[in-house]
Amino acid sequence: MKKTIIATSLILATSLAYADKQDNVGIGLGTLIFEGHDGLVSQVCAATSNGLLGNQTFAITSGTLGAEKPDKLWASKQLNDFVEENMDSLAQDVAQGQGESLEALCSILQVDNPDAFNASLQENFDQIYTSGTVTHQDVISNMKRIIVG
């Protein structure tokens, strides 16, 4: 039985495992958080994950609803992390003037009128995403300039 399982898994593995390396580094547009996860490793529901459950990951807390001042929200770690890790989908949502990433952004920033917020970001798309090398900090400060002034 063990031999059978070994043989089976060998065949499975050799047929399926293929590495897909990517060379994307740095934080900005076109940065993929997950690289080379196309092989067997992630298929068998065992994708390795960086953050073990601990105070560090637990501590990504969301702040208190309605109790934060706008300036504090624009400087929050949650906003920084979210924009950093969702650069591409956020850029697409801003261009389309709608989408789930924008909804999440509005929620982090506790925006009262998301439609107006989204519309002004869409209108000023080229002032937010100024070039292909734009960083997430640039994006946040550009957005803040447009919204807050």
Place this chain on the structure above:
Amino acid sequence: MHVLRQGCRQCATPFFLLLLSLQIDAAESSNELQTLPVPAIKVLAENPYWHSLLHYKKTWLSCKSTIDDPDFFLSDSGQVDPVTELIHTIQSFSNGDPTDPKHPINRFPARLHWLQQQLPKHIVAQFVAPQSAPFEATYDAIAPGAASLIFPTQYMNNPASLFGHSLINIEGQQNQKLLAYSINYSAITNETNGVVFAVKGIFGKYQGRFSIDPYYQKVQQYSDISMRDIWEYRLNLNKEEVYNLMRHLWELQEMYSYYYFFNENCSYNLLFLLDVARPGSQLVAQFNHWVIPIDTIKAIRTDGFIADETYRPSRSTKIKRIAATLPTELQVQSMAAIESDEACIALLKTLESSKESNETKIRALDLASELLQMHHADGTIRKDRYAERFLTILKQRAKLGTVADDFYPKSIPSPPHEGHDSSRFGWGAGHYDGESVISLSLRPAYHDLMDPSTGYTLGSAIEFLNGTFYYYTDAQKWELRHLDFVRIHSLSPIDTFFKSNSWHVSTGLTTIKDKDRDARHTAFYFESGIGLSLSVCKHSIAYALAESAAYLNRSLDSGHMIGGGASIGLLSEWTPHWRSQLELRHHEYFLGDYNHRTECNLKLAYSLSERSALKLSWGHSRAFEQSWNEFNCQFQLFY
């Protein structure tokens, strides 16, 4: 087995000895504890909830926790002894400095909460703290709300991922799905060699741990990069139940248990969280040797945990949806636009100068930006080129405003829980080379090309240990017809945007004919093939594969025959009830015994109900200069 025996021996530690030590320890620290009646402790230790909290699983004589980390237990024999562990838990809650973050009260809030409800007041009063301060602080900061069970379905063109994965999402107070906390159990390894990983994963050589990541990372990983559609099952856990779940999750942080691909896997470990969340729930007990993620979802659903489900289309699904709304030439142009800067500018010029409606322009640009992201993720476009083209396209898109919710078609496939059960039993009758046979089949897992595709994908199949026995009525004997250890098919039709190979691989035991006589032998075989498939109409896939095959058996002159050939076929699902497959195959064997093999197979299946089907198969084969027919009619039951 060794572990099991050891477990039983430890369980059998004379109870009075334990009590004695408890009495001594207790006498030192507190006189009150002595008054807790022994039978009461024993009864409490048998409570199913205590077993859920400690992850005890019944063994043939006693029980053993699936957690392998010694730090999870407060007594040395805690992994196999619920009573001692309970005694030590009560004891350690009643001693020590509660401001120490490593104090058991701070590490085990779910045990604490449950014991506070179960134990008499005077015992609870001895606990050195009324609650686990570090946990409560974190709980307040997260302010958990809605919970969901997340099921990423299969990879495109990769049926091996049919086994899938599952995780639990806890939304914070912002009620944003993307910002939810995803609770994930996985094997911890940096192994990139698939073979090593598979073997070690099957035999429990990796530690598995829980982790928490933002859900948006998971969406990127599964939906955007791996192109797996995701089903989000909203759980109907109330506030207190989510509280229980979080308490227990806290206890499990940094605890390991050995990860076993087939049973103690991601989905299995989530069941403990749900059993602890809702007292009285017994999900874990329903699973033993074989835990397939979708089966756990069905069980969770049957036990009333699920409120409703939502479909999150993967990037490939989105691309297909957008493309369906565009004329072919614009599809082709959008596809070309991602390849070069010139083509990208050409697309924008076409859109600007043409009299196309704004709607069409939006569709073409949305398609191009999705395609760009896909090709960047799969590594075909370099990052710098991608970023420039992506922004060029988005800048144009930003000028065109927003669209209504129903702008793109939203066809939703059948949810995975509506799929057939993964085990299958079949019996029937037929003919094999002129002899009448009664057939009996058993397949523990999972899905075959001829099974109903509701909840699965047409053209994808993965089967484990699928076996058929024939009873030859004249000779009055049973014989193995075939036992496929593993059998995988992936027929992934190519189109304008997706051009992946179709392939299959299978190995196991099968009947072969003798070279000179009519005798049958059971040979080991390995077959694989690679090629292309096309959608010929809405419900049919035509395929052509180049194949290699090897057979090993002593009845062959040289003990083996190895060769290759090709197969072509047509797989159709005419209605949700009717399916058919026609396949022609020719192989030439040139290593070992020389042989030609030609086969024509026709299969027809009709679903009688959700759980049963009627399957007819007819095959004509020629090999070793003989020819024979095989006919079989089976009633199949999914369970």
